[in-house]
Amino acid sequence: MSFVSIIASPERVSVVSDCHLTDLDKNGDRIVLPGTKPSMVKVSENQLVVCTGSASALKKIKKMYPFQKENHVFNETALEAIEETIRHVPFEKQDVLFALVDCSGPVSCMIVSNKPGDRRQTLVPDHRRLAVLFLAGREISEENAKRISDEFNRLVQSTGKERTNQIFEAQKKLNQYVAGLDHTVSQRIYHLLLEK
Structure with missing residues (x-):
């Protein structure tokens, strides 16, 4: 399983x-792919995409939106294609x-997820x-999802949340916590920071 935390101010x-990237094998069984790659990719200076649960879908989305300096336009047509x-x-x-x-x-x-009937949600x-x-x-x-949320809240109370390094420290510790709940989550992490 992949685990990604996104914390935005x-x-x-x-x-x-x-x-760890996961996917379905030829028989339709869930597998963790060999190697080490993150479930996220920067697609412009100000945008990144994350896709967990399907390395194949992430690869297709990366091809649809290769990195470029200018921002991509994620209009309704683009979002429908991703969905x-x-x-x-x-x-x-x-x-x-x-x-x-x-x-x-x-x-x-x-x-958004691949769950039938699921709708996009946007947090600001x-x-x-x-x-x-x-x-x-x-x-x-x-x-366990509730435990993860509670643990993150506890971590930001102890590390603080005003500075980037404080948030990153809480995310590192949270990843270790989640790896303890699910052995398929790797303790090795990748970090990306986008700033206005």
Whole structure:
């Protein structure tokens, strides 16, 4: 399973990914791919995409949106094409979560899954609260999802949340915590920071 945490303020977004990519094999069984790669990719100076649950879908999305200095236009047509890509993976076999982090205007984090009927949700941080997204597969139960959220809240209370390094420290510790809940989550991490 992959685990990604996205923590956004109005000025910056910190994204931490473990280094395990997952996919479905020829028989439709979930597997962790060999090697170490993050579930995220920067597509412009101000935008990045995250895709957990399907290395194949991430690869297709990377081809659709190769890195360029200028911002990509993620209009309705573009988002529908991405949704079609992730929904090509059968939900009954594997959860696929896609997030678009965009700092080209007001900071926003959009998420959608391959679950039938699931709709896009967009979080916009403000100066009173951070926008927080955790992307994990169905191996993480609702009870454990609540534990992860509670642990992150505890961590930011102890490390602070005003500076980038404080948020990153909390994300590193959170990844270790999640790896303790699910052995397929790698403790090796990748970090990307987008700033306005």
